[in-house]
Amino acid sequence: MILNYIKIAFRSLQKNKGYSFLNIFGLAIGITCASLIFLWVEDELSFNQSFDRSENVYYVPTNQEYEGKWYTIYASPGPLAQDMKNDIPEVLRSTRSSSQERLFTVGDNAINSRGRFVDEDFLDIFSLKFIEGNRKDAFTNPEAIVLTQRTAQKLFGIGEKVVGKVVKMSNKDNYLVTGIIENLPKNTSFPFNWVAPFERYADGQEWMTFYGNNFSDTFVELSPESNFETVDKKVRGLIASKEEETSDYAILHAMKDWHLRSNFENGVKVGGRIKQVTLFTIIAFVILFIACINFMNLSTARSEKRANEVGVRKAMGSSRGRLIIQFISEALMLSFIATVVSILLLVVLLPQFNLIINKDLGLGLTKPTHLFILSSIAIVCGLLAGLYPAFYLSSFKPVAVLKGLKVTEGSVSLIRKGLVVGQFTISIVFIIATIIVYQQIQFAKNRELGYDKDQLLSMRINEEAIGKFNVIQQDLISSGAVSNATLSNSEILSGGFNGSGWQWEGGTNTEDVLISYRYVTQSFFDTTGLEIIEGRGFSNNIDADSSSTLISKSLAKMMGNDSAIGKRITRGNNVNVEVVGVVEDYLYGDMFGSSDPVLFFNYPDGGNYMYIKTKDGIPVSEALVDIEMVLKKHLPAYPFDYQFVDEAFDAKFKNEQLIAELSQIFGILAILISCLGLFGLAAYTAEQRRKEIGVRKVLGASVSGVVKLLSKDFLKLVVIAIVIAIPIAWYFMSNWLQDYAYRIEINWWVFAVAGFSAITIAMLTVSFQAIKAAIANPAESLKTE
Numbered sequence: 001m002i003l004n005y006i007k008i009a010f011r012s013l014q015k016n017k018g019y020s021f022l023n024i025f026g027l028a029i030g031i032t033c034a035s036l037i038f039l040w041v042e043d044e045l046s047f048n049q050s051f052d053r054s055e056n057v058y059y060v061p062t063n064q065e066y067e068g069k070w071y072t073i074y075a076s077p078g079p080l081a082q083d084m085k086n087d088i089p090e091v092l093r094s095t096r097s098s099s100q101e102r103l104f105t106v107g108d109n110a111i112n113s114r115g116r117f118v119d120e121d122f123l124d125i126f127s128l129k130f131i132e133g134n135r136k137d138a139f140t141n142p143e144a145i146v147l148t149q150r151t152a153q154k155l156f157g158i159g160e161k162v163v164g165k166v167v168k169m170s171n172k173d174n175y176l177v178t179g180i181i182e183n184l185p186k187n188t189s190f191p192f193n194w195v196a197p198f199e200r201y202a203d204g205q206e207w208m209t210f211y212g213n214n215f216s217d218t219f220v221e222l223s224p225e226s227n228f229e230t231v232d233k234k235v236r237g238l239i240a241s242k243e244e245e246t247s248d249y250a251i252l253h254a255m256k257d258w259h260l261r262s263n264f265e266n267g268v269k270v271g272g273r274i275k276q277v278t279l280f281t282i283i284a285f286v287i288l289f290i291a292c293i294n295f296m297n298l299s300t301a302r303s304e305k306r307a308n309e310v311g312v313r314k315a316m317g318s319s320r321g322r323l324i325i326q327f328i329s330e331a332l333m334l335s336f337i338a339t340v341v342s343i344l345l346l347v348v349l350l351p352q353f354n355l356i357i358n359k360d361l362g363l364g365l366t367k368p369t370h371l372f373i374l375s376s377i378a379i380v381c382g383l384l385a386g387l388y389p390a391f392y393l394s395s396f397k398p399v400a401v402l403k404g405l406k407v408t409e410g411s412v413s414l415i416r417k418g419l420v421v422g423q424f425t426i427s428i429v430f431i432i433a434t435i436i437v438y439q440q441i442q443f444a445k446n447r448e449l450g451y452d453k454d455q456l457l458s459m460r461i462n463e464e465a466i467g468k469f470n471v472i473q474q475d476l477i478s479s480g481a482v483s484n485a486t487l488s489n490s491e492i493l494s495g496g497f498n499g500s501g502w503q504w505e506g507g508t509n510t511e512d513v514l515i516s517y518r519y520v521t522q523s524f525f526d527t528t529g530l531e532i533i534e535g536r537g538f539s540n541n542i543d544a545d546s547s548s549t550l551i552s553k554s555l556a557k558m559m560g561n562d563s564a565i566g567k568r569i570t571r572g573n574n575v576n577v578e579v580v581g582v583v584e585d586y587l588y589g590d591m592f593g594s595s596d597p598v599l600f601f602n603y604p605d606g607g608n609y610m611y612i613k614t615k616d617g618i619p620v621s622e623a624l625v626d627i628e629m630v631l632k633k634h635l636p637a638y639p640f641d642y643q644f645v646d647e648a649f650d651a652k653f654k655n656e657q658l659i660a661e662l663s664q665i666f667g668i669l670a671i672l673i674s675c676l677g678l679f680g681l682a683a684y685t686a687e688q689r690r691k692e693i694g695v696r697k698v699l700g701a702s703v704s705g706v707v708k709l710l711s712k713d714f715l716k717l718v719v720i721a722i723v724i725a726i727p728i729a730w731y732f733m734s735n736w737l738q739d740y741a742y743r744i745e746i747n748w749w750v751f752a753v754a755g756f757s758a759i760t761i762a763m764l765t766v767s768f769q770a771i772k773a774a775i776a777n778p779a780e781s782l783k784t785e
Contacts, residue, residue, distance in 0.1 A: 020334065023295050026676040027338035027385070030291025031377055032345045033669050036353050037284035038373065039361045044277050047187040047259035052127035053221055056092075058252040059190075060084070060218035060235065063267040065247050066500055066514040070267030075214040076250060078202070081119065083242060084218075088234045090226035093121035096198050097217040099190075101460055103638055105168045106155045112460070112641050113151055115194030116217075117201035125221045128195075132163045133179030139197050145175035150183045151193040169196075170462050171637050186360065189258040190217070211243040220252075228252070276659065283666055286426055288381060290670055293419045294677035295331065295385035331386020332379065339378040356661050358654075417717055423674040424721035424758055425728070430667030431754040432729035436746060437660040440737065441653050443744045449649075450586025451492065452529030455614045456645040457627075458491065466607050468634050473523070475630045476612060481623040483615045486527040487607030489519035493648055495589040498596060505567040506560035515555065516588075517599040519606030525550075525583065527613045535565045535581035538602040545602040550581040555597035569599070577601070591652045592740040611645075671758075675765045678714065682766045711766050718762045722755040729754075 048054055062076050081094040101114040116122070120139045123146075128135065131149055138146050145167065147155070156162045162177050169175055175196060184191055202208045208215065222231055236249045253262075253269075263272040346363055354361055364370045465472065469487055476482040490496030498516040522538040522545075524530070533553065538545045549569060556564040556579075570576045577599075588595050614623040628640045650657075730746060737743045 022676050022679065023334050024338045024341060026294040026673050027291045027335060027381060028341035028345060029669055029673055030288050031339055031342040031374075031381065032349065033287045033666055034284040034377060035342060035346055035374070036349070037280050037666075039350075039363075040357055040359070041277055041281055041284075043187055043359060043361055044260065044273065048189055048255050050185050050188070051255070053125065054255045056222050056224055057125055057255040058220050058222065059255070059258060060220060060250050061253055061264075062214055062239070062248050062250050064214075065512070067512050071514070072251075072264035072267055073214055074217070076216055076218040077211040077214055077239070077243075078208040078216050079211060079242070080239070080250060081216070081218045081220070083238060084220055084235065085121075087238065087241075088231060090222050090231045090234075091220050092223050093125050093221040095119040095122040095125060095219050097122060097190075097219060098198070098201060098215065099192070099217065100201075102169050103171060103462060104151075104155060104194075105171060105637055106165075109155055110637055110639055111151075111154050112639055113154075113193045114191075115151075115196070116190075116192045117198045118195050119198050121221075122195060122219065125219055129182045131180045131182060132161065135179075138179045141176055141178060142197050142200050143174065143176050144178040145169075145194055145196040146179040146181055147177060147194045148181055148183050148192075152177070152180050171464060173200075187259075189255075211239065211246075214248075218250075273655075276655065279659075280662065283662075287666060287670055287673070288377070289384075290423050290426060290673050292381055292385040293423050294673060295334070297419055297677050328383065328386045332382035335378045335382030335385065338381070339374055343374070356665075357658060420674075420678065420714075420717045421721045421724065423670075423677060424718050424762065425725045427667065427671045427674050428722055428725035428754050428758045429729045429732070430663060430670050431757055432725070432750055433733055434660065434663045434667050435750050435753065436733045436737075436744070437656065437663055439744050439750075440740065441656050441660060444591050444656075444740075444742060445650075445653065447587065447742065450530060450584050452613075453645040453649050455616070455620070456528065456611060457614070457642045458609050458611050458645055458648070459640075459642040461487070461607060461610045462638070465610065465635055465638070466605060469521070469604060469607075469610070472610075472630060472634050475633070476627060479626040479630055481614055481618050481626040483613045484523050484527040485610060485612045486524040487519075487521045487604050488524060488609050488611060489603075489606040491609055491648070492528060492611070492645065493588055493652065495596075499571075502569060502571050502599075504559055504569040506562075506564075507558055510558070513558070514596050515599055516596050517601065519601050519603040521604045521607070522602060524600070524611075527611050530586055531584040532581050533584050534563065535579070537581055538600075542602055542604065545580075547577050548580045548602065549577040550583050550600040551579055552583050552598040553585045554595075555599070556582045558597065590741075591649075592742045594741065612642075671761060675761060678762060678765045682714065711763060714762060714766045715759065718759050722751075722758060725754070726751045 051057065059074075060076055060080065062073050063070050064073055065071075078096060081096045084091045085094040095118050097116050097118045099114060099116050101112055104111055104113055123135045123138060128146070130138070130146075133146070138144060147162070147167075152160075152162050155167060156165065162180060165177050166174050167177060207213050222228075232252045235252055239248050239250055240246060251267075257269070257272075259272075260274040260277065261269055261272045263270050343363075343365070350361065350363060466487065469485075473485045476485050496516050496518060498514055500514055501511050502513065502515050503510050518524075520538075522540055525532055525537050532550070534556075535550070537550065538548065551564060551569075559567055559579075564579045564582055567579050568576060569579065583598070583600065585595065586598075612627060614620065614627075624642075627642075631638070631640055729751070733746060737746070
């Protein structure tokens with residue numbers, strides 16, 4: 001019986017090749033889109049799941065209050081980790097951690113690598129898997145270091161046993177390799193390539209032992225039996241019990257939330273990347289639904305073609321139930337064929353999709369879960385697409401259809417039109433969303449930054465580079481390829497160091513104002529293009545400017561309406577400086593928000609980054625060669641690793657760019673799927689009205705008149721879709737824009753463009769069939785009359 005159903009279904013598909021192709025291709029595109037999204041969602045949901053104790057591990061950020069608002073800071077005081085372990089019984093393990101990039105050399109081989117200085121509990125909290133050495137003995141030596149397998153291979157080569165060998169860090173400190181661990185998966189929130197004892201990093205750094213300094217990442221592991229609310233309450237009160245006159249408090253942030261729910265507002269977790277995951281999951285189901293709509297529309301539209309078949313089979317004794325099974329079998333067969341086509345499309349498209357999302361996803365057809373999901377999609381699509389047509393077609397009365405009476409569509413025609421409206425409503429929403437997301441990105445990218453990011457490159461440096469900076473700077477300028485170079489303690493695009501407790505002349509209650517500060521060299525402003533709008537910059541005499549500072553325009557405004565030049569800024573008994581210059585405000589940190597006020601200090605020894613500005617008119621490739629020659633001359637042991645600031649700036653919009661690109665891609669595909677269905681419906685309509693068109697042409701109707709006749713009904717449906725789509729799109733995109741302090745206003749022309757595009761695309765789709773019908777020879781359609 002089942003084999004018979006399959007044979008009949010296969011013959012039906014063969015008999016109607018055109019409609020079968022439209023259905024298969026439409027479903028295949030829908031399944032391909034959904035599969036790509038589900039692969040991305042699977043990767044997003046799998047972050048940090050490779051760690052054995054993930055359900056009991058927590059990061060410990062701190063909430064700090066500035067000007068009446070709470071900020072969640074991903075940093076904590078150095079002593080917090082040990083005090084949590086000592087004072088809170090439910091804390092089994094705790095560790096300090098500091099992420100650092102260091103130069104490693106083994107003989108002539110040198111690499112820059114980012115890793116972490118950690119306490120011993122870190123190895124157990126993250127259940128690191130040792131390939132060489134063991135967890136128990138890894139940190140018994142304070143000069144120990146544990147490398148990932150990939151890092152060990154870069155330094156020592158593939159296949160080498162490296163435990164017991166020595167690596168040099170930062171060209172001065174020797175570390176003994178005591179273990180090799182498995183490479184961390186890419187879907188890890190806190191990646192590292194090596195770990196070394198925190199004690200050696202903190203040696204001689206007394207400030208790391210005070211509660212007032214937040215610099216460390218703190219991780220803890222709670223006992224499985226512990227109650228989260230109870231422990232969290234204890235954690236929140238710990239800092240206040242150790243430090244007087246502070247409102248700061250620590251909180252517990254679960255590992256399962258590190259990637260997806262890491263956004264905080266006013267000290268409270270409010271979501272994060274989970275919004276994108278939810279959004280694109282919905283989009284996947286919407287696209288599948290659009291593809292299924294095509295099948296329903298085309299199947300019901302061909303009702304007259306199959307009416308005789310239904311009538312004959314019923315007259316020969318076939319029950320309605322068997323007919324339903326037959327039609328559903330056809331839908332399932334079509335859906336499984338579409339799934340196979342989709343797999344072929346995925347093989348071709350997945351590499352390009354990986355480039356867009358910057359991941360390395362695999363199709364994973366050998367994974368049972370992936371096979372189950374693909375099979376489930378095929379079955380669900382087949383059932384969803386086939387149930388309604390099956391019940392509709394099987395309801396025909398054999399007496400009526402065998403007498404040649406025309407099948408009255410009744411409500412099915414209304415449903416079909418409603419589905420077309422639904423398809424185009426969704427497609428128009430996609431068009432509007434794509435335009436608005438693009439506008440928002442460009443709006444933020446084109447705002448005034450306050451500095452010149454073009455032809456500016458940055459690189460991390462070390463103590464040796466700081467000591468030789470004056471000579472390096474002079475040689476770079478003498479090369480003819482560089483206009484200037486400078487040092488800074490932080491990246492120009494990042495928030496950098498900040499703090500409160502500052503006081504200044506002309507200000508009251510200023511201690512709670514959060515201010516960023518930068519340690520720079522005298523050439524910082526010329527190199528980056530930051531404009532000094534009042535006063536002067538730093539001099540070449542560092543000692544003479546040791547008690548001087550430059551401030552940003554926003555901080556100058558806080559000092560009153562008169563000039564800030566000559567006023568003093570203090571911070572406790574440690575800082576007392578005079579304002580010698582005012583710098584135009586510039587954008588850093590949140591590219592969609594406003595930046596905190598900034599203090600600049602002439603302190604080269606605090607530099608972590610070197611910025612180099614290449615000369616106008618010099619090809620970048622030539623400038624890089626000259627820069628590398630100078631740096632190799634003075635820092636031969638260090639690899640030439642650099643980043644262009646404009647590229648780092650563009651990377652700040654990665655999430656928004658992802659939404660824009662995916663919305664554009666899936667919007668185009670949703671429109672394509674809708675047009676495939678519309679094409680089929682237009683062909684059906686033209687066929688149904690073939691004799692009417694023939695009569696009209698005989699009576700003198702023009703080609704344009706016939707095209708207009710066939711197109712106007714579809715045009716009405718698209719216009720209805722536009723009317724429905726506009727308020728839906730406005731509502732969702734207005735809510736999306738609320739997440740950005742610096743945002744666009746939604747303009748009316750966006751909706752006009754989307755509507756016009758939808759009408760144009762729909763009319764082009766319909767016109768092909770309409771023109772084909774209009775130019776056909778009327779004698780062919782009327783010869784049987």
